Each structure stands twice: as structure tokens, then as C-alpha cells.
Amino acid sequence: MLKVEAPINAPVAEHSNTLSSALRDGHIWIVIPCYKVRNHILRVIEKIPAWIEGIVCVDDACPENTADFLEAENPDSRLVVVRLPQNLGVGGAVLAGYVEAERRGGRILVKVDGDDQMDLTFLAQLVAPILLGEADYTKGNRFSSISHLTDMPRVRLFGNAALSFAAKVSTGYWNVFDPTNGFTAIEASMIKLLSGRRISQRFFFETDLLYHLGTLRAVVRDIPIPARYGDEVSNLRVGAIIGPFALKHLKNFVQRIIGQYFVRDFNVATMEMMFGVGFLGFGSIYALRWFAVRMPGEDADAGLVMTAALPVIVGVQLLLQVMNFDVVNVPNRPIHPYLRTLMKLEGD
Incomplete structure (x- = not known):
């Protein structure tokens, strides 16, 4: 059974x-x-x-x-x-x-x-x-x-x-x-x-x-x-x-x-990925550069913090959207019935 x-x-x-x-x-x-x-x-x-x-x-x-x-x-x-x-x-x-x-x-x-x-x-x-x-x-x-x-x-x-x-x-x-x-x-x-x-x-x-x-x-x-x-x-x-x-x-x-996102297709997730990586990279590099050149004891002002933090936040959100798109984009239509049909037609 x-x-x-x-x-x-x-x-x-x-x-x-x-x-x-x-x-x-x-x-x-x-x-x-x-x-x-x-x-x-x-x-x-x-x-x-x-x-x-x-x-x-x-x-x-x-x-x-x-x-x-x-x-x-x-x-x-x-x-x-x-x-x-x-x-x-x-x-x-x-x-x-x-x-x-x-x-x-x-x-x-x-x-x-x-x-x-x-x-x-x-x-x-x-x-x-x-x-x-x-x-x-x-x-x-x-x-x-x-x-x-x-x-x-x-x-x-x-x-x-x-x-x-x-x-x-x-x-x-x-x-x-x-x-x-x-x-x-x-x-x-x-x-x-x-x-x-x-x-x-x-x-x-x-x-x-x-x-x-x-x-x-x-x-x-x-x-x-x-x-x-x-x-x-x-x-x-x-x-x-x-x-x-x-x-x-x-x-x-x-x-x-x-x-999947640059060769076989180019969709909204591709754009979100590009901008997400760009914003995240800019914010991270900007913050690291400031830490590298700052004077001892120097504090960051509000404008500098936002210039670094906001791109990072936006970048992370965009990449989370890409991840969500990737999760729901799992294949759900089997391909072997079409392959079998194609093989039968080629055999005939």
C-alpha cells in the first residue's frame, strides 16, 4: 500500500x-x-x-x-x-x-x-x-x-x-x-x-x-x-x-x-539589486572613509551620520525586496511533460 x-x-x-x-x-x-x-x-x-x-x-x-x-x-x-x-x-x-x-x-x-x-x-x-x-x-x-x-x-x-x-x-x-x-x-x-x-x-x-x-x-x-x-x-x-x-x-x-537576473532576464528585482548594492556600498564606504580620516576625539555631526546611514538603510531594504522576489520566484511548473512531448514529436 x-x-x-x-x-x-x-x-x-x-x-x-x-x-x-x-x-x-x-x-x-x-x-x-x-x-x-x-x-x-x-x-x-x-x-x-x-x-x-x-x-x-x-x-x-x-x-x-x-x-x-x-x-x-x-x-x-x-x-x-x-x-x-x-x-x-x-x-x-x-x-x-x-x-x-x-x-x-x-x-x-x-x-x-x-x-x-x-x-x-x-x-x-x-x-x-x-x-x-x-x-x-x-x-x-x-x-x-x-x-x-x-x-x-x-x-x-x-x-x-x-x-x-x-x-x-x-x-x-x-x-x-x-x-x-x-x-x-x-x-x-x-x-x-x-x-x-x-x-x-x-x-x-x-x-x-x-x-x-x-x-x-x-x-x-x-x-x-x-x-x-x-x-x-x-x-x-x-x-x-x-x-x-x-x-x-x-x-x-x-x-x-x-x-537569472542579468543574462536570462532583466526585471524589477535586477534594478532593485543594482540600486541596493550601490546605496549600501556608498553608505558603507562613506562611513569607513570618515572613520579613517577623522581626528582623535572628533564626533560625527547629524548630517554626516545621515549621509552614511540613509543609503545603508535604503540599500538593505532594496536587497530584502530582492530576496523576497527570489523566494516567490521558485519554479512551480514541471518541464518534463513538455520534454516528453517534444521527444515524441521528434521521434515521429
């Missing part, structure tokens, strides 16, 4: 009959990147429901020879094993799996980690918005309920909260949270649009993919899904990724602002 929680109760219930049929005929494939998960991978495959059409396991030059292990065990007739000659990271492995699954006829591609942290009873919830034409990409969100956070280690809890806000700013998806969540689903027609793009292939993959989806104006939806933590060992070291992640977020933010 379909497992559903708020806030997606109503949409799924409305289309329950359509969804039941679509799950069987939806050409849904699972993609599992495999690197040091040999002790868990068979449990993951055993839990994949029968309505999944195929499974692609990508051996990312795993030192545990996961590909040989899977081929020897042959746990599922739907299984396809892909071997990468060198380690590409989780992103590189997932992209290779996407290409293989799409080549074999997959229409919706679900990325699942091989460490058995993800509850596969939520698979139907994850793919439902795409099947119903309401989203191009869905992802799990462990922060949708306090009960989902009880088992999350405190370091991961605070780290993910900080990364979530940074991702909102850099990707423009203010409606999503938990950007590093690896339990995701994507409509296969999006893969062709993403091919050739320089998507980060390491631990920044999920967040960088969101940025590139944003440049396509794809619709992304969060699905409430709790995580599970057991005896798995994470390959991610928080201290080692803080600096690189911050730089990548800054780079994506600058590229997004230039592309």
Missing part, C-alpha cells in the same frame, strides 16, 4: 488509482552507487519492491570488489552491474548509473545509497509527484518532523541545517531543505538536459545538481522521509568539507544571480 504523510496526503489520495497503475507501468529504475558498502548492499537489494523495473549497481572502483560480489551472488534478476575503471565519487557513479538506466528504458530514476540508511517503504511517495506530473525531481527531507530527527547524530543535525540554508541561497530553491539527502528521484528526460554540465562528482553532488536543475527551471519537491542510522561508516568528514562547500556555494550563488 502507498505510505503517505502530510503535506502530500491530498494529492496522492486524489490520484490513488492512477498512481497504483503508474507504479506498475512507470518504468522506474533504482540506481545504487557502490563504494565500501559490500556488507549492506544485499540487504538493500532484498528490500526493493517488485514494481521496480530494474536496478543498476555502479561499482565505483570499489576496493571491496562489489561488482564481482554481486555477480557471484546474483541476488536479483533485475540487477545490472556497471563497473567504473576509476573512482569518480558518489556523483560520478550516480550519473553513470542514470545514463545506463535511461539507456535501458528507465523513465523515473531513483538514487538509493548502498549503506541501508534509506527506508525503501517510502519509494512510492518519492516517485508519486513525478508520476503525477507535479515535479521533475524529488528528494527526501529528514527535517520535516521532529520525530524524524531523534536518531540523527547531533553533528549531522546542525551541519545539515547550516548547509540547507546555504543551499537555499546558492540554488534558489527556497522551498526545499536537507540538500545533502541522497534519497532522490528524477525524471529521465532531465538527464539529457544535464549531460555535458560540470556537475560536482564528489560529496557536493546533490547540492550542485539542485543548482543545475534551478538553471533549467525544473520543479523540485521535498518528501518527508526519516533516515536510519546503524553500523555503517560514513566516508564524509565534516571538517574537511566546510571550506570547499562554502566556496562552491559562493560560486554557484554568483553564477545563479548573474544568469
Whole structure:
């Protein structure tokens, strides 16, 4: 049975009959990147429901020879094993799996980690918005309920909260949270649009993919899904990724602002941004210059204070307006139905 929680109760219930049929005929494939998960991978495959059409396991030059292990065990007739000659990271492995699954006829591609942290009873919830034409990409969100956070280690809890806000700013998806969540689903027609793009292939993959989806104006939806933590060992070291992640977020933010507000469009928010930065910069520089040249003990008069403060206040207000425009400008019309129609017309 379909497992559903708020806030997606109503949409799924409305289309329950359509969804039941679509799950069987939806050409849904699972993609599992495999690197040091040999002790868990068979449990993951055993839990994949029968309505999944195929499974692609990508051996990312795993030192545990996961590909040989899977081929020897042959746990599922739907299984396809892909071997990468060198380690590409989780992103590189997932992209290779996407290409293989799409080549074999997959229409919706679900990325699942091989460490058995993800509850596969939520698979139907994850793919439902795409099947119903309401989203191009869905992802799990462990922060949708306090009960989902009880088992999350405190370091991961605070780290993910900080990364979530940074991702909102850099990707423009203010409606999503938990950007590093690896339990995701994507409509296969999006893969062709993403091919050739320089998507980060390491631990920044999920967040960088969101940025590139944003440049396509794809619709992304969060699905409430709790995580599970057991005896798995994470390959991610928080201290080692803080600096690189911050730089990548800054780079994506600058590229997004230039592309969205100066290249692909030029609107009222662009004007507010230009004047806001100008006023804020003028007021700040004027005040700093006065502090640099003032005599010891000299006090600023009212005119000087207002000359510095008023532009700063106006600049901040204009930039807050830009932020508000950016928040309400989140994509809300899925693009994959149009891509599918276009592909069909080109095929005819």
C-alpha cells in the first residue's frame, strides 16, 4: 500500500488509482552507487519492491570488489552491474548509473545509497509527484518532523541545517531543505538536459545538481522521509568539507544571480539589486572613509551620520525586496511533460 504523510496526503489520495497503475507501468529504475558498502548492499537489494523495473549497481572502483560480489551472488534478476575503471565519487557513479538506466528504458530514476540508511517503504511517495506530473525531481527531507530527527547524530543535525540554508541561497530553491539527502528521484528526460554540465562528482553532488536543475527551471519537491542510522561508516568528514562547500556555494550563488537576473532576464528585482548594492556600498564606504580620516576625539555631526546611514538603510531594504522576489520566484511548473512531448514529436 502507498505510505503517505502530510503535506502530500491530498494529492496522492486524489490520484490513488492512477498512481497504483503508474507504479506498475512507470518504468522506474533504482540506481545504487557502490563504494565500501559490500556488507549492506544485499540487504538493500532484498528490500526493493517488485514494481521496480530494474536496478543498476555502479561499482565505483570499489576496493571491496562489489561488482564481482554481486555477480557471484546474483541476488536479483533485475540487477545490472556497471563497473567504473576509476573512482569518480558518489556523483560520478550516480550519473553513470542514470545514463545506463535511461539507456535501458528507465523513465523515473531513483538514487538509493548502498549503506541501508534509506527506508525503501517510502519509494512510492518519492516517485508519486513525478508520476503525477507535479515535479521533475524529488528528494527526501529528514527535517520535516521532529520525530524524524531523534536518531540523527547531533553533528549531522546542525551541519545539515547550516548547509540547507546555504543551499537555499546558492540554488534558489527556497522551498526545499536537507540538500545533502541522497534519497532522490528524477525524471529521465532531465538527464539529457544535464549531460555535458560540470556537475560536482564528489560529496557536493546533490547540492550542485539542485543548482543545475534551478538553471533549467525544473520543479523540485521535498518528501518527508526519516533516515536510519546503524553500523555503517560514513566516508564524509565534516571538517574537511566546510571550506570547499562554502566556496562552491559562493560560486554557484554568483553564477545563479548573474544568469537569472542579468543574462536570462532583466526585471524589477535586477534594478532593485543594482540600486541596493550601490546605496549600501556608498553608505558603507562613506562611513569607513570618515572613520579613517577623522581626528582623535572628533564626533560625527547629524548630517554626516545621515549621509552614511540613509543609503545603508535604503540599500538593505532594496536587497530584502530582492530576496523576497527570489523566494516567490521558485519554479512551480514541471518541464518534463513538455520534454516528453517534444521527444515524441521528434521521434515521429
